[in-house]
Amino acid sequence: MEPQDIRYSRTPHTEKLKWVNHMVKLMDNQFRLPGTNFRFGLDPILGLLPVAGDLASFGVSAMLVMTMARHGASGKLVALMLINIALDTLIGSIPVLGNVFDFFFKANEKNVRLLTRHYEEGKYQGSGKNVIIGVIIGVLVLFALLVWVLWELAAWIYHQLAAIL
Structure with a gap:
């Protein structure tokens, strides 16, 4: 399935949001598995790099949400978007299971x-300047939660390895 382009004639920001379409394609649908219609992007590939890859994917997703918020996404819509990136980041950071999850949850x-x-x-509500502060707070909370989950996961893995050795 090809990513759906943002189409809206009610805003003068169409050119600025072309960046969003480009980044979404790059992160979620850039490559096609040969012989199939299955597409994937850099997000699951970055997820193969422990911690750094998950943080990079989160950063790109957070910037996309902030860009969409600046261009008229409502507070409710931004909250739904933040839930999507929270699920993607938190479940995607689980070793092996998260890597598989990243290929399918876009x-x-x-x-x-x-x-x-x-x-x-x-x-469409015009400029989303009123929502930006909420988005920034939401992204910071999600980032802190991600760091905490990754820290706990690393500590658990360390204790498991220490018990074996």
């Missing part, structure tokens, strides 16, 4: 679909 693509539906339903 948070950025889901967020673009949410934004597209938002514009098609005529709920």
